[in-house]
Amino acid sequence: MADAKVIPFDEDSRTRRGGGAGRPPRGRAAAGVRKKQVAGGGDEGAGSAQQPQLPLAAVPDDPGAASADPAAGIPAQARGVRPEDGPRPETAEAARSGSVGDALGGIADRMLGGPWERKVASGLSFLRRRVTGEYEVDEFGYDAELTDQVLMSVLRPLFDGYFRVEVKGIENIPAEGGALVVSNHSGTLPLDGLMTQVAVHDHHPAGRHLRLLAADLVFMVPLINELARKLGHTLACAEDAQSLLERGEVVGVMPEGFKGLGKPFADRYKLQRFGRGGFVATALKTGVPIIPCSVVGAEEIYPMVGNSRTMARVLGFPYFPLTPTFPWLGPLGLVPLPTKWTIQFGTPIPTDGYPPEAAEDPMLVFNLTDQVRETIQHTLYELLVQRRSVFF
Structure with a gap:
């Protein structure tokens, strides 16, 4: 692997513009940054006594090949990832596509039996029409x-x-x-x-x-x-x-x-x-x-074994059924x-x-x-x- 040059945050923008590429870093960035040897030269900044801080990005020698992942230069241990841990099954698709949302969407699709976004959108649209009255019924009231x-x-x-x-x-x-x-x-x-x-x-x-x-x-x-x-x-x-x-x-x-x-x-x-x-x-x-x-x-x-005509008259019903379960079991008798x-x-x-x-x-x-x-x-x-x- 080619030697990589570690560039502090403040210097990254200057390097990309092509200005001040050989100038030393300024401010706090200069205190903890140790640069690699350059083409047979000495160790620049070797006199710094402070330990190097965790770099924000490590870019290859080729300035045109920048990493798309902002966490690429952070060691795995610093990100809480152990080497023996492989990709979790539910995020394997996300690792390939670059989006955890895609993987979660696929899981939801399988759980709901279809495109869950459309189902949720359809449900919300239905509720909106019911609340706002934007639905039709015929002259008989059929909805x-x-x-x-x-x-x-x-x-x-x-x-x-x-x-x-x-x-x-x-x-x-x-x-x-x-x-x-x-x-x-x-x-x-x-x-x-x-x-x-x-x-x-x-x-x-x-x-x-x-x-x-x-x-x-x-x-x-x-x-x-x-x-x-x-x-x-x-x-x-x-x-x-x-x-x-x-x-x-x-x-x-x-x-x-x-x-x-x-x-x-x-x-x-x-x-x-x-x-x-x-x-x-x-x-x-x-x-x-x-x-x-x-x-x-x-x-x-509902096996109707009797008819209480008195109750039917009181309630205004054509009949009042008596079954093996109703009214003896109360509401359970209606099952x-x-x-x-x-x-x-x-x-x-x-x-x-x-x-x-x-x-x-x-x-x-x-x-x-x-x-x-x-x-x-x-x-x-x-x-x-x-x-x-x-x-x-």
């Missing part, structure tokens, strides 16, 4: 951004991990245009509607959203009202349903209503009356296909049983072949309503025969 980024994330662990829902026939929902999904209703609490909504959102190739028609009671309960609107639910009336279908939305309806939701456990998987077929008339007016949907597994999450679910979307029943005035034909409406009901009931029996266990 697509909140549903996609927050509400679906809350429901997804129930769907994937707790109920382990198996989805079949999702391809029967069209990729575009309006469609009416008609499903059975059960389970004491309307979790089946929410799970069907997640099934359409997460499993449909086009990522479609299911807009559920809900009963009046849903929009009378504080907080539930707001969340239902944000999720895209709207009042179960013909006007709202027709408006959504004409806009090309996928609309979900459960014609059994509270009769199906609050039926006794002994009547599980026996469909109740489908009303007067108003959903069929709406489908005929808009010409959208009717897609029968069968849900198995929801009947057993649903972890049953295994299957949601199957059947073959669409087309309505675009009928004229618009067909919606006023009571016999046609009755026949189509009965066809949808029988299709769902038959599919429920098939799925129950195929099911190995309630929980597996």
Whole structure:
């Protein structure tokens, strides 16, 4: 290795400018600096009695080759680095790229499963829009951004991990245009509607959203009202349903209503009356296909063994369920049983072949309503025969 010339801090700038290269250092820098021998010459500054101070930089004889690392001239022991210590694994990439931030970023990327900077920026941008009100909702109160980024994330662990829902026939929902999904209703609490909504959102190739028609009671309960609107639910009336279908939305309806939701456990998987077929008339007016949907597994999450009509009257509820755990265990009794679910979307029943005035034909409406009901009931029996266990 060529001899290096140690240059004090004050002299470095003068040397780079080419002025005073042979002049001795001045001030405190001269006191502790000992220079190397120069081309057969003597030891300059040999008369200095003080010990040399730690140099700030050691540069090679070639003045054009300056070190890019300011700590290159500091001995390893002075920097607290032992010779036997190798580069730490998490900073090995930083040693190659010259940036510890790059290595930390790579670790964070692997932990978060993607570019963490973009995720953090996206989250902060989402919070800013919520605080400043820079987001959009439609005339029914549906908030697509909140549903996609927050509400679906809350429901997804129930769907994937707790109920382990198996989805079949999702391809029967069209990729575009309006469609009416008609499903059975059960389970004491309307979790089946929410799970069907997640099934359409997460499993449909086009990522479609299911807009559920809900009963009046849903929009009378504080907080539930707001969340239902944000999720895209709207009042179960013909006007709202027709408006959504004409806009090309996928609309979900459960014609059994509270009769199906609050039926006794002994009547599980026996469909109740489908009303007067108003959903069929709406489908005929808009010409959208009717897609029968069968849900198995929801009947057993809250086995309803009784109904306290007195409590239902006091609270203004259509029924007050008595289950093996509720109300005996208090809030713990509200935890649903972890049953295994299957949601199957059947073959669409087309309505675009009928004229618009067909919606006023009571016999046609009755026949189509009965066809949808029988299709769902038959599919429920098939799925129950195929099911190995309630929980597996």
